[in-house]
Amino acid sequence: MTSTTVSEARNNFPELLNRVGYGQERILIERHGKPVAALISMEDLNRLQALEDALDSALLRHAVQENEGFVTLESIIANRVE
Numbered sequence: 266m267t268s269t270t271v272s273e274a275r276n277n278f279p280e281l282l283n284r285v286g287y288g289q290e291r292i293l294i295e296r297h298g299k300p301v302a303a304l305i306s307m308e309d310l311n312r313l314q315a316l317e318d319a320l321d322s323a324l325l326r327h328a329v330q331e332n333e334g335f336v337t338l339e340s341i342i343a344n345r346v347e
Contacts, residue, residue: 268293271301 267290274281274294284290285304292304305313 266291266293266303268295268300270294271296274304 267284269277269281269292271294274292281292281304285292285306289306289308291306291309293300294302294304
C-alpha cells in the first residue's frame with residue numbers, strides 16, 4: 266500500500282484518484298507520520314460493505330439463537346392492537 270502525507274494528497278488529489286480508481290491502488294494518507302485516512306476504489310468499498318453486512322447478519326443470527334426472548338418485528342406487527 267502506498268502512503269502519502271495530507272499535504273501531498275491535497276496537491277496531487279486528481280492523480281491519486283486516478284491511481285485508486287483505475288489502477289486499483291490503495292493509498293494511505295498520513296498526518297504527522299500517523300495514518301488518518303485511506304483512499305480506496307469503489308470495488309474495495311463495496312467489498313468492505315459486503316463484509317460488514319455479512320458480519321452484522323452473523324451477529325444477529327447468533328443473538329437470536331442465544332436469546333430465547335427475542336421478538337421479531339414481524340411478530341410485533343402481527344400482534345399489535347389497533
